Amino acid sequence: MKMRLPSEFLYQVFALLFAVIVVHAAYVGVIRPSADSQLAIQAAQQAAGETPIGNRSLAIVIKDYEQEACFILMLWALAIMGLKASRTRSEAHMLNRELIAIPEGTSILPRDAREQSRSLEALPEEEQDYLLPRALANALSRFTTTASIPAVSDAVREQCDIEADRLDSELSMVRYISWAIPSIGFIGTVRGIGDALGQAYKAVEGDISGVTVSLGVAFNSTFVALVLSIIIMFALHQLQLSQERLVLNTQRYIDRHLLRHLSVPRG
Template sequence: MKRNGSAEFLYQLFALIIAAILVHGVYVTVIRPQANALVQQQLEQQAEGGVYVQQRSLFVVLKDYEQEACFILLFWALAIMGYKAREILLERKSLQGSLLNLRDGTSILPEDARDLSRPLQALPESQQSLLLPRSLIKALQRFDSSKSVTDAANAVRETCATESDRLDSELAMVRYIAWAIPSIGFIGTVRGIGEALGQAHKAVEGDIAGVTVSLGVAFNSTFIALVISIVVMFFSHQLQLMQERLVLDTENYCDRNLLRFLTVRD
């Protein structure tokens, strides 16, 4: 399917903005207030002395800026992959129909190719841009000009190979996000360890509260980033599998419904 580059860019841009607004809104109204209240309560219990058991809370684990950035990238990646998955599903609908309506035993000669391609060329532009009609048109045009079944088959393979390369290249942004999420987590690790080292003198004096909070930032950010990265990579591989199956199924469709009917007179 031919893409409207500007429309897809605007979709990705607005998806990023909406993801940032929604995630930041949840953090400001729910996660950080709850986390700050829990941290303050724990600090007060530490200050009172006595037996103290620190309780783990999801709000505390999620509260830092690195985790917020990771969630924004997660929802942005899901929006991009959802857009591309929708396009793949539209492509697959064309495989469920019969564009040529050829019966078994039919023989297609080179002089018949032009007549067969006319209904395909008369399709609406939105349908002509799909992979299957493009592959069929290319095969018929090549068969008409070269009078060779092999050349027609090569035309199908070339069209599908080009589409496969294009689909793979369009996953570049998703791959970048999958790389960026763990990197942001490691930034949180460095920040947390740096803050902990900056409060080492307090720990020597017996006040370890600041050090433990900073180390929590370090480990929590890495933990959340790695979990989110696993989710992004899972859906990314599922999308790539859908794309590869589309290309292979298109080649098989062309072979079953067109190429096996092509005949050249001796």
Template sequence: MKQKYLSEVIYQIFALIIVVIVVHAIYVAVIRPNADIIQQQQTLQQEADEDYVPDRSMYIVLRDFEQETCIILFFWALSIIGMKTVRTMRERSLLDRELLQVSDGTSILPEDTRHFARPVQALPEKERGFLLPRAILAGLHRFGTTRDVQDVSATVRDICDNESERLESELAIVRYIAWAIPSIGFLGTVRGIGTALGQAHQAVTGDILGVTVSLGVAFNSTFVALVTSIVLMFLLYQLSLVQDRLVMDSQTYCDDHLIRYLQVPGRSTPQVGNNEAVQPA
């Protein structure tokens, strides 16, 4: 488990470094040079024709440092979401496999728990760390120890609850990025408005170019920040939904493939339904 967390931290650090290098290279080589050329052309056309209305260029919208920072954070968060989505899909693939070879009409007795645990224990080490194998092994071990079906149900439910909380906490960095992006955009707005006010004396003399450029910085940074934040929040909630479904489906799998087959000699098996499934956060 510690190795898993360490690998995630290393992945996030290298993902951030790669995103910074790639995005900054694109800005230096493509976006800012084109933005400067377009800005110069629009300035010349405005000087030649007072009625000229410049077209809105994406190069100019994206060229400032606040927008670059927002895009870097967006793609960094996107890489984290992608990693967690792939891992969740791998865990979901176990739901389509018969990890417990139990046929209808067969019961699992406390003495049989080791036998039924062997196929799960034979899984690759990486897959044994997934939620479903951990829940099954914990349930079988609990049943062999306590000989109580209700204890097994409670154990499976607790593991699923803990997994749900863990998955929720691991999304904290993405939620922080989703909060930070609009904040950076508003910082660009403050910077642009402040610069525009500092050039107000030029506007009084008739030169409004500096004021308009500064106001463009203000509104462009907010525009880019809000758009990227909206897209990021949508992807974040989709990931959260997929993870919640994984937890609920894993508990349902344990109910249908494990708990319903448990039997203690001399006792009737309590009815354990899916009404105890983990509710999404």
């Protein structure tokens, strides 16, 4: 756990740098040159008194700086969620393993709990940090010290609740990004409308090209930002669903493989 936080921080930093480099390279090398050439053709057609041919292409819709920032943030959020999803998948696969071998019909007494935890201690260090081994080790330790099955059940529930809260808090950056992307889109809207109002005198004189371009910036930035936000929120909810299933399945695993085998001697 102590080593994971710095490694995750470095991963997020490098993921952000990678997103900036890739998206900016795509904009500089492909998107903006393509959009500028199409806009130049349309401007020439308008200057010649012709009706511009062709619809607005994707390059024109996403060419502005606000859309570039939104794509960078989207890739960053997807990279963060990809790391979380990979770990969740690895932890979910552990639920298919028999971490503690308790034959059917066998009861575990408090003095036997320490012996059962040896198989957990033999796991690789990375796997020992997963939820299931930690919850099992905590349950066996609590049973050894308290000799109380309800106390063990409470310990498992508490461990899973803490893990659920931790998983939820680690997604705070993704939630911030999902909020920031529409905000950046609205910034583009304000900028575009401001530019359009600044060129209103040209529209009065009969030249509406500048106004239409500025309004295009306004509406395109909001459109792109909202679409990307929908994509991020869908991925976020799928990740949260898998994490919630992991916590619930962990509780069910411990109930089935450990709690029903516990026994406290009478007297």
